Amino acid sequence: MNVGYMSVRHTNVRQHERHGEARCLKVSFAPMDHRSQSRLNGLCGYVVDRVTHLRKDTGWLAARLADPASRVVPVWRSRNLIHVGDDLSAVMLSSEQAGELLALAETVVLLGEDEGIAYFAASVSAQENDLHVRLSMLGEFRDLRDTAALLPAREGTLLAHARAMMFWHQTHQHCGSCGAPTRLKEAGHSRVCTSEDCKRSVYPRTDPAVIVSVGRHDSLLLGRKPDWPAGRFSTVAGFVEPGETLEEAVAREVKEETGIVCAEVTYHSSQPWPFPSSIMLGFHAEASTDEITVDTTELDDARWFTRAQMMDGLLSGSFLLPRSLSISFRLIEDWFDAGRPAGMPTLRELGAGRTW
Secondary structure, eight states, rough: GGGGGGGOOOOEEEEEEEETTTEEEEOHHHHHHHHHHHTTTTOOOOOOOOOGGGGGGGHHHHHHHHHHOOOOEEEETEEEEEEEEEEEOOOOOOOTTTTHHHHHOOOEEEEEEEEEEEEEEEETTTTTTTTHHHHTOOOOOEHHHHHHSOOOOHHHHHHHHHHHHHHHTTTTTTTTTTTOBEEEEGGGTTTEOOOOOOEEEEOOOOEHHHHHOOOTTTTEEEEEEESSTTOOBBOOOEETTOOHHHHHHHHHHHHHHOOOOEEEEEEEEEEEEETTEEEEEEEEEEOOOOOOOOOOHHHSEEEEEEHHHHHHHHHTTSSSSTTSSSHHHHHHHHHHHOOOOOTTOOOOTTTTTSOO
């Protein structure tokens, strides 16, 4: 299904038999430019040419690694190197600056090319030596979740790409079929088993997860995890399981975690979420039931919130929403702002999205 370019509205109504209960699931796609919607999400909006056709060209790769214009993004234990000053910025080294880094890196990956500049990521996760100390003099290795919203969109997107690729390499050091070590190929975009009897190739994967804002009348369904700060609520989310569609995953997750039945599911946008390796697929849904039954193995609480309740909680500090970097915030924001009465501030004007 090419949800990125869906332009025709259609509705499919089917009867489902689930847990002994017959229900009707209606799936709708409204005309919209989903690609533009997704570019408004955090860690999106900047696209390099991934030059897939050049990944096997060793001569071209060597020339780009030696090119003074090329840039190298260091990654250390899933953290990105950030220059900390009046404003935050990503540390991207020239090929000259990165000489020792490239020589000692466990993994070097081509991220892509933009305006004649090639971008690479290099993992130094095993380094605790002088190299790590010298890199740390250029900035701080920080968790991207804490810094991305403060970076230019271009830099946040590149760092997210680098982080995701390094995590994949870290978790695929051995063949899943025979257990032999694997080696890097195609500029870091595949790994091949070193066993002559196997030679299995594997390629970077991302785990699809659905995330959904569920509305009912003039209220929005939000839940909270037990380990979250007091007062923090967010949208329902969960991984897509084998053998189900995205829409079915939405309905299942909402039903399992809150007991609420979804009647209409509409695709909104997507967001790469390399924490560690997901793609978040955002939806809006309309509920056909009201009574909440919380799955306490997943959630600490779940409630219906009106816009007025959200506003009062945000102003008093008793109610927190996800940071603005996340697609969860965008889903809540779109629902809140679209239906707010005249005179009510927008969600951002109320200060939402600044903290966890």
